[in-house]
Amino acid sequence: MDLFRAHVLVCCGTGCTSAQSLKIIDRMEEELTASGLNKEVKVVKTGCFGLCAEGPIMVVYPEGVMYYRVSPDDIREIVTEHLLKGRYVQRLMTVSTSVPLDQARNVDESDFFKKQMRIALRNCGIINPESIDEYIAHDGYQALAHILTEKIKPLDVIDQIKKSGLRGRGGGGFPTGLKWEFAARQMNEQKYVCCNADEGDPGAFMDRSILEGDPHSIVEAMAIAAYAIGANQGYVYVRAEYPIAVKRLQGAIDLARSYGLIGQNIFDTDFSFDIEIRLGAGAFVCGEETALMRSIEGKRGNPTPRPPFPAVKGLFGKPTILNNVETYANIPVIINKGADWFAGVGTEKSKGTKVFALGGKVNNVGLVEIPMGTTVREIVYDIGGGIPAGKAFKAVQTGGPSGGCIPASLLDVPIDYDNLVAAGSMMGSGGMIVMDEDTCMVDIAKFFLEFTVEESCGKCAPCRIGTRRMLEILEKITSGHGTMDDLDNLERVALAIREGSLCALGQTAPNPILSTMKHFREEYIEHVVDKKCRCGVCKGLTTYTIIADLCKKCGLCAKRCPVNCISGVLGKEPYVIDASQCIKCGACEQACKFKAVVRR
Ligand SMILES: Cc1cc2nc3c(=O)[nH]c(=O)nc-3n(C[C@H](O)[C@H](O)[C@H](O)COP(=O)(O)O)c2cc1C
Ligand code: SF4
Ligand code: SF4
Ligand code: SF4
Numbered sequence: 001m002d003l004f005r006a007h008v009l010v011c012c013g014t015g016c017t018s019a020q021s022l023k024i025i026d027r028m029e030e031e032l033t034a035s036g037l038n039k040e041v042k043v044v045k046t047g048c049f050g051l052c053a054e055g056p057i058m059v060v061y062p063e064g065v066m067y068y069r070v071s072p073d074d075i076r077e078i079v080t081e082h083l084l085k086g087r088y089v090q091r092l093m094t095v096s097t098s099v100p101l102d103q104a105r106n107v108d109e110s111d112f113f114k115k116q117m118r119i120a121l122r123n124c125g126i127i128n129p130e131s132i133d134e135y136i137a138h139d140g141y142q143a144l145a146h147i148l149t150e151k152i153k154p155l156d157v158i159d160q161i162k163k164s165g166l167r168g169r170g171g172g173g174f175p176t177g178l179k180w181e182f183a184a185r186q187m188n189e190q191k192y193v194c195c196n197a198d199e200g201d202p203g204a205f206m207d208r209s210i211l212e213g214d215p216h217s218i219v220e221a222m223a224i225a226a227y228a229i230g231a232n233q234g235y236v237y238v239r240a241e242y243p244i245a246v247k248r249l250q251g252a253i254d255l256a257r258s259y260g261l262i263g264q265n266i267f268d269t270d271f272s273f274d275i276e277i278r279l280g281a282g283a284f285v286c287g288e289e290t291a292l293m294r295s296i297e298g299k300r301g302n303p304t305p306r307p308p309f310p311a312v313k314g315l316f317g318k319p320t321i322l323n324n325v326e327t328y329a330n331i332p333v334i335i336n337k338g339a340d341w342f343a344g345v346g347t348e349k350s351k352g353t354k355v356f357a358l359g360g361k362v363n364n365v366g367l368v369e370i371p372m373g374t375t376v377r378e379i380v381y382d383i384g385g386g387i388p389a390g391k392a393f394k395a396v397q398t399g400g401p402s403g404g405c406i407p408a409s410l411l412d413v414p415i416d417y418d419n420l421v422a423a424g425s426m427m428g429s430g431g432m433i434v435m436d437e438d439t440c441m442v443d444i445a446k447f448f449l450e451f452t453v454e455e456s457c458g459k460c461a462p463c464r465i466g467t468r469r470m471l472e473i474l475e476k477i478t479s480g481h482g483t484m485d486d487l488d489n490l491e492r493v494a495l496a497i498r499e500g501s502l503c504a505l506g507q508t509a510p511n512p513i514l515s516t517m518k519h520f521r522e523e524y525i526e527h528v529v530d531k532k533c534r535c536g537v538c539k540g541l542t543t544y545t546i547i548a549d550l551c552k553k554c555g556l557c558a559k560r561c562p563v564n565c566i567s568g569v570l571g572k573e574p575y576v577i578d579a580s581q582c583i584k585c586g587a588c589e590q591a592c593k594f595k596a597v598v599r600r
Contacts, residue, residue, distance in 0.1 A: 004042040006083060007061040011125060013048030013212050014205075014244055016055040020072060024056055027075040032083075041083055044134075047213015049125035051112055053365040059125070066110065067092040112364050115382050117345065119353045120169075120206075120329035121369045124213030129248050132255040135216040141261050143335035144220050147227060148267040157228040158184055161331070163339035165351030170196050170287075170324030171402065171428050172504070173350070173417040179321055182311035183229040186319035191231035193222050193273075194296070194315060194322040197238040197245070198280050198287035201400030202451060204431040206355040207325035209367055211238065211245035214329065215252035219275060221328035223262055224335065226273040229321055234275040237292050239282050250277055284401075284455035288503050289314075289322045291457070302459050303503035324429065326355055346372030350416030360397075360433035361387050370415070377411040380434055391436040395519070399428030401448045401455075402508035404515025405441065424515035426508070440537035441520040442527050446474040448512040456505065463506025466497040470513060479540030482528040491517065536599040539584045543600055546588075548574040550596035557588035557597060 010016075010025050025043055032038040049057045054068040058078070065088055067078065074092060081087045118124075127134040135141070147157055162177030183191060195218060199207040211218065222234045238246050253275050257263045264272045278296045280286050286301035293315045295301035314320025330352055334342045343351050350372040356379065359365050363385030370379060376396055380386065387393055395405040404425035406413070413419050417427050435444065449471045458464045473490050476482050494510030501507045517524060526532045533541040546557070546566075551574035558566040558575055565582050568575030577588070577597075589597040 002039075002042075004040060006041045007044055008041060008078075008083075009044045009046045009059040009061065009125065011047070011049050011055060011057045012045045012244075013052070013055075013124075013209055014242075015048065015052040016057060017244065019056045021056040023072045024058070024070055024075060027072040028079070031075050031079040035079055035084060037079065037083055044128050045130065046126060047124040047129050048121075048209040048367060050116075050121070050209075050367040050369075051364060052367065057125075063088075065093065068094070111385065112366075112368075112383055115374065115378055116369050117353050117371045118369050119333050119342075119345070120210060120326045120355055121213070121367065122333065123217065124209055127214070129213050129215055130251055132216060132252070132259060135214070139336055140216050140332070141220050141256075143332040144223050144227075144261065145267060146335060147224060148269050148271060151269075154184060154228045154230065155181075157224065157335070160334060160339045161228070164330075164334045164342040165339075165346070165349075166327065166330055166334060166342065167350065167417060168324055169326035169330075169354065169427075169429065171399075171426070173427055176323060176327055179311060179323070180225060180228050182309070183231075183319045183321045186312060188319050190233075190316075190318045191226075191229055192315045192318055192320040193226045193229065193231045193234040194293070194320055195222055195234070195236040195325060195328055196287060196289070196292060196322055197236055197242070197249075197325045198292060199239060199242075199325075199429065200282075200284035200287045200455075201402075201429045201431045203359050203433060204357045204400065204429050206357055206367055206430050208242050208245050210325050210329050211242070211249050215245075215249045216256065217329050217332055218249070218325060219252050219256045219262060221331035222275060223266065223273050224331055225321060225323065225328070227271055229319070231321075232273050234273065235278050235296050235315070236275060237278050237280055237286075237296060240279040241282055246277060246279065253277070283457075284451075285457045285503070285505055288505060290503070292322065293320065302457050303505070305502060326430070347414060347416040349418055354415070354427065354430060356398075356430045356432040358384055358432050358434070361391065361436040361439070362434040363388055372416045373414040375412050375414055376406060379415070379432065380411070384434065387434065387436050391438065393434070394437050394439055395435045395441065397425070397433040397435065397444065397448075397512070398431065399426040399508075399511070400431040401451045402426060402504065402511055403428045403431075404511045405435070405444065405519060406515075407519040409519075424511070424518050426511070438535050438537070440533050440535040441516040441523050442474065442478055442533070443535075443537045445513045445516045446471070446478060449474060449509070452505065452509040456509075460500075460502040460506065462497045462500035463502070463509065466493050466500075467506070467509050469493050470497070470510065474513070477524065477527050478533070478538040480527075480531050480538075481540075484525075484528055487517070487524055487528060532600075542584055543579055544577050544582055544584065544586075544588060545579075545598055545600070546575050546577055546592075547596050547598060548576075550594055551575055552594050552596070554594075556591045556593075560587040560591040562587065 058067045158180045166176045167173040286295045290304040291301040310320045355369045453467045456463045536542045555570045565578040
């Protein structure tokens with residue numbers, strides 16, 4: 001085996017790949033060869049490190065120095081300075097946001113990683129996802145080997161999962177062990193194990209990152225689940241927009257089969273199991289479990305009533321379990337480290353960690369994995385580095401279109417399934433969007449509702465018609481024509497949709513509205529009564545004016561105005577906006593360097 005004195009890890013997740021990380025690898029290999037270091041330094045293509053907005057990211061070991069926003073032109077300097085002379089390239093070591101240089105010196109010491117705990121993402125950014133040997137070297141397939149070769153009984157495996165307290169990471173938080181037990185207890189020759197990698201929530205990308213960075217962990221976990229419930233066939237339902245994830249997962253399945261880790265008589269036992277990939281076309285509703293199974297069957301992806309639950313009658317009418325990618329990623333660790341170890345992390349009713357896709361108005365944007373019980377404040381300020389431009393925190397949205405907004409007064413609530421529901425939101429699959437003082441909460445509710453209206457499958461009337469009615473009311477309010485009656489109607493329709501819809505898409509669609517009405521009711525009232533959007537976001541309630549005293553008479557705003565509704569005399573008279581003609585495009589505000597244009 002070759003030994004190397006240094007390893008250069010380059011992120012090749014979707015974000016960094018689109019920012020030239022493959023070119024960086026080529027350049028690194030060229031430079032290492034040119035300087036005679038190619039036998040001493042190994043370049044490793046890895047999955048995502050998490051700090052996506054700072055990519056392409058490179059980590060040099062053994063020091064663990066992380067370089068951000070690396071470009072192919074930086075490679076020669078990294079080789080000649082760091083790898084040849086041991087001098088770090090300091091200019092590439094500071095993230096463009098809040099982490100001070102001395103703290104960013106080592107990956108694990110940086111603010112972004114210090115409060116994180118990586119269980120599901122344990123191998124992402126650490127191993128080459130295309131190498132089964134690297135996965136095996138990081139305890140990969142050890143859990144599967146343990147249960148098969150030591151003949152652990154299927155119900156004992158399930159017991160471990162139940163004892164660990166693992167709950168589904170795909171949204172609902174259903175106890176994973178219990179789901180497996182229901183399926184295991186069904187007497188049927190044919191059962192199925194499915195993995196939900198549809199990941200439809202806007203902004204969420206943890207499942208993609210796990211599949212891209214650690215696909216074998218899903219293959220191993222599905223095999224364990226299959227053994228536990230008595231299945232011999234698995235399907236992974238992945239959205240087709242994830243080509244790198246699909247390629248790496250297929251590669252992992254093929255390699256695992258060639259190593260005898262899936263397929264016939266695994267580890268020379270009588271357990272056989274194989275996996276196939278099915279591509280989804282990107283409909284949000286196809287992430288719902290019954291719709292997903294219809295889609296795998298080749299039918300239209302419409303939800304069907306439950307019961308019967310999939311554990312009894314699922315894919316092709318057979319007992320089936322469906323788990324989310326992140327749920328599966330925890331399974332091998334639970335078997336390897338023990339249920340008690342896992343249950344020791346997190347809160348009383350929510351064990352382990354949760355991965356969030358942190359985005360919006362926060363300095364450090366990316367994937368973060370935190371122990372359950374971490375507060376929103378710790379995520380936003382300690383890990384996320386706070387709000388850019390010194391703006392005030394307003395809310396954080398979790399759970400995507402099914403979730404809600406958590407206001408500043410709940411910043412110190414420990415995050416777990418139950419606390420988020422009590423706060424009027426939900427865990428969802430892990431989207432976390434931070435909003436600052438400039439975010440209009442009525443507009444945010446409208447944004448999520450537009451998504452659900454677009455994605456409703458139309459099968460049941462409360463969701464198909466009701467979500468559209470709610471959107472119409474919100475449009476009326478944001479265009480300045482809302483009344484107090486509209487607020488009452490909005491709540492009434494929301495509650496009816498929640499009660500009457502067939503699947504969770506409709507049942508949860510009102511959440512963004514109900515939670516913003518609960519926590520930010522005064523903003524709704526301002527829109528309706530005062531005809532004012534305090535953030536200047538809702539066009540129907542916004543006016544642009546020029547403050548004469550601040551105007552330097554430069555004329556730039558008038559040049560940029562697409563409808564020529566700004567007049568004035570260059571160098572002589574302050575400029576003025578004709579409000580009756582203004583289309584509220586905001587070009588004048590952006591053009592004025594003297595802050596003379598104000599939006600109200
Ligand atoms: C409209 C809708 C979309 C969903 N999308 C996803 C998804 O993309 N990924 C996912 O894992 N679960 C999704 N779910 C939840 C699944 O129906 C199911 O509960 C989950 O995959 C079960 O896995 P878990 O127990 O490991 O969370 C969605 C549910 C609904 C109602
Ligand atoms: S709730 Fe919406 S998405 Fe679900 S079945 Fe009804 S119409 Fe379709
Ligand atoms: S760009 Fe600003 S300073 Fe110049 S004319 Fe317009 S408002 Fe006045
Ligand atoms: S907002 Fe747009 S349309 Fe209105 S005055 Fe400014 S540039 Fe002209």
